[in-house]
Amino acid sequence: MKKFLIVAAMLATALFGTSVAGQAAMLEAKIDVSSQIMTVRYGLEVYRWTVSTARPGYFTPRGTYRPQRTARMWYSKKYHMSPMPYSVFFHGGYAIHGTGAVRQLGRPASHGCVRLHTANAATFYSMVREAGFGNTRIVVTN
Secondary structure, three states: OHHHHHHHHHHHHHHHOOOHHHHHHOEEEEEEOOOOEEEEEEOOEEEEEEEEOEOOOOOOOOEEEOOOEEEEEEEEOOOOOEEEEEEEEEEOOEEEEEEOOHHHOOOOOEOOOEEEEHHHHHHHHHHHHHHOHHHEEEEEEO
């Protein structure tokens, strides 16, 4: 009986992919630069948040990334010690982070980072810390 259960579990995994528990641990953030929307999928939860990416003269890198580091509060040495609450760095100095400039969300306004409402940044930051860097994927597209 025990051997049958092991074989059945292996067969189910082969047919249906990863386990439900494994799927629940995956976190994916898709940033659509053209619409200025970030869609986050974490298990069965889905969030859609308005963001601001790079304004003219600056660039938000496109591609697929994993988080490199996080900081509950970071201050940009490059941009006059600007606060970057709940930062999730994904490509060198580029991060997804909160902003106080919420009136600019929904249009390009940053130096290249992905800005979002600080409450949403805190939620995303917590999800990344819970899921882990290896189970988090950040996709930035046009």
